[in-house]
Amino acid sequence: MNITPIGILGGTFDPIHNGHLRLAVEAQEQCGLSAVHFIPSGTPPHRNTPRASAADRLHMVQLAVHNNPAFLADQRESYRTDACYTADTLAELREELGMQQPLCLLLGSDAFALLHTWHTWQRLFELAHIVVMQRPGQPLGNAMANADPALLREYTARLAPSPQLLHESPCGHIAVLNIPALEISATDIRRRCTEGKNIHALVPDAVASFIQTHPYTLC
Secondary structure (H helix, E strand, O other), X not given: OOOXXXXXXXXXXXXXXXXXXHHHHHHHHHHOOOEEEEEEOOOOOOOOOOOOOHHHHHHHHHHHHOOOOOEEEOOOOOOOOOOOOHHHHHHHHHHXXXXXXXXXXXXXXXXXXXXXXXXXXXXXXXXXXXXXXXXXXXXXXXXXXXXXXXXXXXXXXXXXXXXHHHHOOOOOOEEEEEOOOOOOOHHHHHHHHHOOOOOOOOOOHHHHHHHHHOHHHOO
């Protein structure tokens, strides 16, 4: 079996910014992904209510990815009012795409270190590979130093020596990628919007234009 994997990048995207896009490009290139689904969460169970509405966050994702045919704005969570759990979303994707299609859940190292706190977290390995994106100065080893013992066991048993293994099975591996530093945060973008500062270097131009013409979105 050798099937090109599909990446899954979820988040509040409040708003989506160039750091998200750079992460997706790096994962696509290093793992040989055929596509990346950007999935804005409707009701995130682990975070505060997003500043922008679900409809506006989805629209900003659509604006951000429309020039890249490999990037897809996936609306399956956007209009849900109940808690959106990653395992349920991956199970839905698995039903649509088939049991043999490799899926790669893209996570930052900090998020991965807290994976054991997620709803039915061990089920994730039955549904997808997990690709951990570590930035310079934020190695996964540091984040795992005090990791939950059950998560550490999964990490040790499932760590893939090469991203190529993600093509050879539909789920179950953990791959760790190094990505360049791009210090952009949605929190800082929202602050800059509130203060009336320029955000054009931080988000795609189409997203910046949308925020400027819809100031209630983030301010």
